[in-house]
Amino acid sequence: MDEVLKEVKDGRVWPLYLLWGEEFLVRRGADELVKALVPDAAMGLNLVALDAASPREVSQEVATLPLFPGRKVVLVRDPEFLAPKKGRGDALAKAREAWKAGKRKEGARRLLALAGRAGWGVDKLDPNAAGAPTVEQWKEELNVELADADLAFLKEAAAFCREERISAPEGDASALLDLLNKGVPAGHALVLAATDVDSRNPLLKFAQDKGRLVERKVAARHKDLDLTELSREFLAPFKKKLGPGALEGLKERIGGNIRLLQSELEKLATYAEGATIDASDVALLVHHAREEEFFELTEALQKRELRAALSYAEDAMGQGTHALQLLGAVASIVRSLLENHAWLEKYAGGTPPRTGRDVESRILPKLEAELKATKRKMPNAWALAFGMQAAARYERRELLDAVVACADADLALKSSGNGRLVIERLLWTVCERT
DSSP states (O other): OHHHHHHHHTTOOOSEEEEEESHHHHHHHHHHHHHHHSOHHHHHHHEEEESSOOHHHHHHHHHSOOSSSSOEEEEEESOGGGSOSSOSSOTTHHHHHHHHTTOHHHHHHHHHHHHHTTTOOGGGTSTTSTTOOOHHHHHHHHOOOOOHHHHHHHHHHHHHHHHHTOOOOOOOOHHHHHHHHHOOOTTEEEEEEESOOOTTOHHHHHHHHHSEEEEEOOOSSGGGOOOHHHHHHHHGGGTOEEOTTHHHHHHHHHTTOHHHHHHHHHHHHHHOSSSEEOHHHHHHHOOOOOTTTTHHHHHHHHTTOHHHHHHHHHHHHHTTOOHHHHHHHHHHHHHHHHHHHHHHHHHHTTOOOSSHHHHHHHTHHHHHHHHHHTTOOOOOHHHHHHHHHHHTTSOHHHHHHHHHHHHHHHHHHTTTOOHHHHHHHHHHHHHSOO
């Protein structure tokens, strides 16, 4: 990113800048780049920000001369035409966010662009419409898991599109690619800021060969996460650095939440009197906020994969996680498996549901009364389907034995037992078939 900004400062401007990766870093980088390309005085006139625009609409804006002479920049955030068919995470999130923020047209166009990846038009959005894709098809085609709230959103958005005559934006990038190959007007630049990019998209190759491609990715797995360079970048304005153990403490507490990393580092830099932020400062001011904590362990136990569970435990304890924390996580996972197993036997006849729709039709109606009596919320249908599938890998007596094993492990740890050996024995008891 520093090299790209230096080029702009030296007067070198490329027709296309493609930034992609972790959302906070991409947005931050795009903002820095735009400020470098367009001075503040000209930003109101020579900067155009587009949301949910098609490649043709983007190309038309890039080709249009500004009202006053000077450099023109077109900024497109999270362009749907760059995203892969099966995106990461919640592919509906951007559409929902825009819709809830009152930007209904943008939300509707993002939703239509997403549906268009599977070949579905406006007439297929309403879940109640004839021939509309099922919940299972949304999952299979687009890797989108629809909750009840999403079904209501689809229905409302479909009605809005019909009333406002909104059609799906074109996903074909040929018009934009043709303009870039032909040559944009002198001084014009297009900045695409994306969290997800299809590796086969021709715009990616153009950025590599004739523009600038800036990757700001962050490792998804906690053990692969390296925050060294980002910490240096965020602390540079304060002329401070992290002391021994401080970076490890930050990583353990906040994981891959980069927005929070910047915020916490700014707080630490303000607090620390000297030029070095110590591990004790991190322990004092930064609270645990890792969202992905113990997710890998949950997945390993649900699949009864002993090797994966042991590997995770070894890695976690090597990074300072206490054996009692791991025990608490294992006990919680086992209790969840036992509850799902009971529901599986009671409401599904011992046959695990294959899909969320299966759960909705034959399990949730029976389960609803039990949850209402205990004032508990109804679970997501797909989450319950996966939970019951995991529970079906165990026999009830095995899960009851696992509960007893957790109690024995708790006693052993509180009696000065070797934490690593106690946890390894517990994981073996839970995962191995008896």
